[in-house]
Amino acid sequence: MRVxxxxxxxxxxxxxxxxxxxxxxxxxxxxxxxxxxxxxPAAPSGLHIESEYYTLPNGLKVVMSRDPTVPxxxxxxxxGIGFRIEPRNRTGFAHLFEHxxxxxxxxxxKGQFDKIxxxxxxxNNGSTxxxxxxxxxxxxxxxxxxxxxxxxxxxxxxVIDQTVLANQQGVVANEVKVNVINQPxxxxxxxxxxQVANENWYNAHNFYGDLADLQAAKVEDSKxxxxxxxxxNNAVLVVAGxxxxxxxxxxxxxxxxxxxxxSPVQLPNIAEPRQTQEKFKIKPDPLAPRPAFSVxxxxxxxxxxxxxxxxxxxxxxxxxxxSRLYDKLVRETGIAGGVQGGINIGLGNMYNYNGPMLxxxxxxxxxxxxxxxxxxxxxxxxxxxxxxxxxxxxxxRARTKIRSNLYNxxxxxxxxxxxxxxxxxxxxxxxxxxxxxxxxxxxxVTPELLLATAREYLRPTNRSILLVQPGAPGAPAAxxxxxx
Amino acid sequence: xxxxxxxAAFAAALATLALLAPAAPTAAQDAFPAQPAxxxxxxxxxxxxxxxxxPNGMQVTLIPYGKVPKATVSLRIxxxxxxxxxxxxxxxxxxxxxxxxxxGRSAADIAEAxxxxxxxxxxxxxxxxxxxGLSVLAANAGDAVRLVGEVAQRPDFPASELDxxxxxxxxxxxxxxxxxxxxxxxxxxxxxxxxxxxxxxxYATEAQITGYSLDDVRGFYQQxxxxxxxxxxxxGQFDRDAIKTIIEQVxxxxxxxxxxxxxxxxxxxxxxxxxxxxxxxxxxxxxLAFPAPxxxxxxDIPFRVTNALLGGSFTSRITTNIREDKGYTYSxxxxxxxxxxQAMWTxxxxxxxxxxGAALKEVFGEIRRLQNxxxxxxxxxxIQSWLAGTFILQNASPGGLIGSLxxxxxxxxxxxxxxxxxxxxLAVRAxxxxxxxxxxxxxxKMTLVVxxxxxxxxxxxxxLPELRNVRFRxxxxx
Numbered sequence: 001m002r003v004x005x006x007x008x009x010x011x012x013x014x015x016x017x018x019x020x021x022x023x024x025x026x027x028x029x030x031x032x033x034x035x036x037x038x039x040x041p042a043a044p045s046g047l048h049i050e051s052e053y054y055t056l057p058n059g060l061k062v063v064m065s066r067d068p069t070v071p072x073x074x075x076x077x078x079x080g081i082g083f084r085i086e087p088r089n090r091t092g093f094a095h096l097f098e099h100x101x102x103x104x105x106x107x108x109x110k111g112q113f114d115k116i117x118x119x120x121x122x123x124n125n126g127s128t129x130x131x132x133x134x135x136x137x138x139x140x141x142x143x144x145x146x147x148x149x150x151x152x153x154x155x156x157x158x159v160i161d162q163t164v165l166a167n168q169q170g171v172v173a174n175e176v177k178v179n180v181i182n183q184p185x186x187x188x189x190x191x192x193x194x195q196v197a198n199e200n201w202y203n204a205h206n207f208y209g210d211l212a213d214l215q216a217a218k219v220e221d222s223k224x225x226x227x228x229x230x231x232x233n234n235a236v237l238v239v240a241g242x243x244x245x246x247x248x249x250x251x252x253x254x255x256x257x258x259x260x261x262x263s264p265v266q267l268p269n270i271a272e273p274r275q276t277q278e279k280f281k282i283k284p285d286p287l288a289p290r291p292a293f294s295v296x297x298x299x300x301x302x303x304x305x306x307x308x309x310x311x312x313x314x315x316x317x318x319x320x321x322x323s324r325l326y327d328k329l330v331r332e333t334g335i336a337g338g339v340q341g342g343i344n345i346g347l348g349n350m351y352n353y354n355g356p357m358l359x360x361x362x363x364x365x366x367x368x369x370x371x372x373x374x375x376x377x378x379x380x381x382x383x384x385x386x387x388x389x390x391x392x393x394x395x396x397r398a399r400t401k402i403r404s405n406l407y408n409x410x411x412x413x414x415x416x417x418x419x420x421x422x423x424x425x426x427x428x429x430x431x432x433x434x435x436x437x438x439x440x441x442x443x444x445v446t447p448e449l450l451l452a453t454a455r456e457y458l459r460p461t462n463r464s465i466l467l468v469q470p471g472a473p474g475a476p477a478a479x480x481x482x483x484x
Numbered sequence: 485x486x487x488x489x490x491x492a493a494f495a496a497a498l499a500t501l502a503l504l505a506p507a508a509p510t511a512a513q514d515a516f517p518a519q520p521a522x523x524x525x526x527x528x529x530x531x532x533x534x535x536x537x538x539p540n541g542m543q544v545t546l547i548p549y550g551k552v553p554k555a556t557v558s559l560r561i562x563x564x565x566x567x568x569x570x571x572x573x574x575x576x577x578x579x580x581x582x583x584x585x586x587x588g589r590s591a592a593d594i595a596e597a598x599x600x601x602x603x604x605x606x607x608x609x610x611x612x613x614x615x616x617g618l619s620v621l622a623a624n625a626g627d628a629v630r631l632v633g634e635v636a637q638r639p640d641f642p643a644s645e646l647d648x649x650x651x652x653x654x655x656x657x658x659x660x661x662x663x664x665x666x667x668x669x670x671x672x673x674x675x676x677x678x679x680x681x682x683x684x685x686x687y688a689t690e691a692q693i694t695g696y697s698l699d700d701v702r703g704f705y706q707q708x709x710x711x712x713x714x715x716x717x718x719x720g721q722f723d724r725d726a727i728k729t730i731i732e733q734v735x736x737x738x739x740x741x742x743x744x745x746x747x748x749x750x751x752x753x754x755x756x757x758x759x760x761x762x763x764x765x766x767x768x769x770x771x772l773a774f775p776a777p778x779x780x781x782x783x784d785i786p787f788r789v790t791n792a793l794l795g796g797s798f799t800s801r802i803t804t805n806i807r808e809d810k811g812y813t814y815s816x817x818x819x820x821x822x823x824x825x826q827a828m829w830t831x832x833x834x835x836x837x838x839x840x841g842a843a844l845k846e847v848f849g850e851i852r853r854l855q856n857x858x859x860x861x862x863x864x865x866x867i868q869s870w871l872a873g874t875f876i877l878q879n880a881s882p883g884g885l886i887g888s889l890x891x892x893x894x895x896x897x898x899x900x901x902x903x904x905x906x907x908x909x910l911a912v913r914a915x916x917x918x919x920x921x922x923x924x925x926x927x928x929k930m931t932l933v934v935x936x937x938x939x940x941x942x943x944x945x946x947x948l949p950e951l952r953n954v955r956f957r958x959x960x961x962x
Binding site for chain 2: 167
C-alpha cells in the first residue's frame, strides 16, 4: 500500500509490473483523450498522446496532457533520484526519504497533505524506483490547484524532524517485514536478483535497506539528500486529465516558479561491466515450502534497436500463456504452474528506468525437478531463439500484445500509467513525445535483429542464476540438486 | 477498503466540499500563496449500459464506453466454492482445467488465439463464481466473445493435463500455507462461519486435491455450468449490433442448466480469540471481525461511510493512529466483504511483534471513541467526499465498470444502484456513524485472530481488558 518501495495504491491499479512480491498487483494505466484512433474498430493505427511541454527558469520540467473524458486531474512529481543512488552506509534511505516527503511541509502541517486530497475525493501515493522517486495524486478536477499547491510547498520546504523520522522508520521497518522478512520468497527475485547479477554497488545493494541502516538515519541525512536531489532542476511535473492548458500553466507558474533551484545534480557512475561469466547463488529461505529457480540477463541499453528487440523477445519468451517459456515450463514439462518474467521485474517495467537493467525469469517448482532438468528445459527455449529466426506470425503476435498494453495507457481511470511514461520521457529524453515513438521502435524490429540480440544478450555467460532453497542457512541441500 | 465497486453520479450536491475550502492560512510569513479554494466538482455520469436476457436465461450487459480502441469481455458463472459441497477447491480445479482445451483446440491454440487479439485469457474461481475474461484490441471484441464462449461451453478436460494441474494446485496450497495472511484468513473463516459451510473452509487439504479425478471435474462442470447461471459483460469499443448477433450465435444454444444455488451461512457469534503460532515471526498478522450490514440493506451505505472513517481509508482514524502516529504497522486497513444476504467487517494488519498488544489497544480505543461520540461534521464530510470521488476512479475504465455492474447484479441490487450511490453516501449523517459503530462493532462480540510468535504475543493480549474474559484458543488453520 501507499508509499511503497514499489508502488501500490488504495484502489486498484498503479504502474509497476510487480511480479515477485506478494503485495499488490499491477494495474491498469490511465489515459489520454487524444490518445486514440477513431471509434471504428479498424486496423490499429498507433498511440498518440497529446501534450504540452516547457521548462521553468528554475529547471522544473512541466508536461501537461489534456483529456476531459472524466472530470478528474492527475498530478505527478518525479524527482530524478532512485534507490540505486543513496549513501553507502544508508541503504534504503531513498525509500525512507520518500516516506518523509509525506510528513508535512511549511504551509501544510503533518496530516494535511492526505486530508486535503482525500477530502476532495482523491487518492495519492508515492514510490521509489531504480532511477526516480515519484509522488502522484488523482482528484476531481476542481481540486487540481490545491494539489499543485501541496506539491509546490513540499518541493520548497518539507518539514522533517526527529519525530516524523522516528515514526516513518517504524513504518518502513514494518513495510520490510510484511513484504520480505515475514514472507516466504520475500524479496525474491525482484530485490535479490540485482544483488546477484550486478557488480557496481549502486546496482547491487539492498534497495529496501538493512534494518540497521534504516534505524541509523538522521535528520541531517534528510536535509542533505533533499538539497542534493530534490530540487526543481532535477524534477518533472506532469498534469493530465480534465485541465485547461492556459489556466493550468498559470497555476504552475504561480506556485512553482519561485521554488529555488539547486546546484546541478551530480550522479555517480552506475555503469555495469559486460558480464563474461555465469554467476550462481543459492538463497536459503527457512519460510519457503518449495524451491524456486530464477535467472536474469543484462539487457541492451535503453532506446537502442536492440532494446526494442529485447522488449519483443520478452513478449515472445515469457509474457502471457502463449509465450515459449510458459509453453515449455508449464504446459510441456510441468515444472511450474506459472512463470513470472520481465525487464525491471517487480520494480517497474521496461520503460521506466535509466541505467543497467536485467531481464529476469522466475518460478517456484517441486523438489522432484532437478536443477539439471530445469536448466535443460530453459536452455532449449533460449538456445532456440538464439539460433533460429522467429516467424512472422510470432513477431506479429508479440507486437499486438505490446500495442494492446500501450493502449491501456489511454484508459482514463487514474492515468498513473500515462503520467509515468510522460514523466520518464521528459526526465531522460527531455521529450514527453518519447511515448509516441515507442510503437515505431517495436515495429522496426526484424527477425534478424531478434536473432542478433538474443545471441549477444541471452548468452549463458551474461546470465545469473539464483535458487531459493527451503530450509535454514547451512541446512543440507534438498533433493533439488542445489549443488555447484 | 471497500472491496466492492461502488457507484453513483458524482454530480450531486457536494455542498459539503465547501468545508474544504482554504485552510486557515498557517503562520505563513512568506510570499507563498494561501491554499487555493476547492470548488464544486463537475458532474460524473455513470456510462449507460444495456442489459437483456437470452431465451436460455443468460444475462448480457453491454457497456459502450471510452475512446480507447479496446474491449473487455467477462463471463461470470455462479459456480464457485459455494457449489463444492465438501470438495474444497474442486471449482478451482475445474476452472484451471477449462483452459487446457476446448472444442478440439489445445491449450496452446487457445492461448495463441487470445494473444493474437491482444489479450490473455484469465480464468479465476472464488467462493461464488468462476470468471473467464480478457481485454483485447477493439477489432477483436467479437472473437473474444467467441473464445470465452467456446472455453466455457465446450471444454475438453483432457486427461493428459489432469495431474499437472493437480501438482500446480498442491504447490499453490503449500505456498499459501507458508504465509501468515492465508493462515489468519483460514482461521478466521473457520471460526466465524464454521467448517460445515464452504465459506469456513477456504483451503483444501492435500488429500482432497490428490484425490480428485477427471470424473469429479467433469461432474462439477456438468452440475454447475449453464446459461441460467451466467452473465456476460462486454465493455469498451465494439459494434453493438454485431456483438449482439455474435452473442446470440455463441451462447444462444447453451443449455439453461441449474438455477443459482443459495446457501446462506450461519455466522458463529463471538467473542472468540484464535491464536496461530508462528515462532520467530517479526510481525503479528491480525484479523478482527464482526457481522456487518448486507449489500442493499438500509444501513449498508452508512456503514460503508463508517468503515472508511474508522479504518477503510488512508486518512482513517485507525491508520492515522497506529501508522502515522505510532509507526506500529505499514498497511493497516478495514473493509467489508459482502456475500449474498450478509457481510463481514474485518480489520487487517501486520504489526511488529513487540507492539501487538499496544496496536490492538489503539484499535479497540478508536472503535470505542466512535461509539461514544459522533465524529465532527467536517471529518464525516471529508470521508463522504472521498467515497464520492473515488467512485469516479472505480468507474472510469471498462474493467472497473464491469466490476461495478457485476457486483450490482450479483447482489440483486436495483438497476439504478450505481446512480444512487453517491447521493446515498452524501446523505449519511455523523450521528448515523456513531450509532452504526455501536450496533455493528460491539467489542464483547468480536472475533479476533492473531498469527504470530505466541511466546511473545500471548501475554500482551492477556493484558488487554477487552480480552480478559475471553478464552484463547490455539488453532492450526490448515
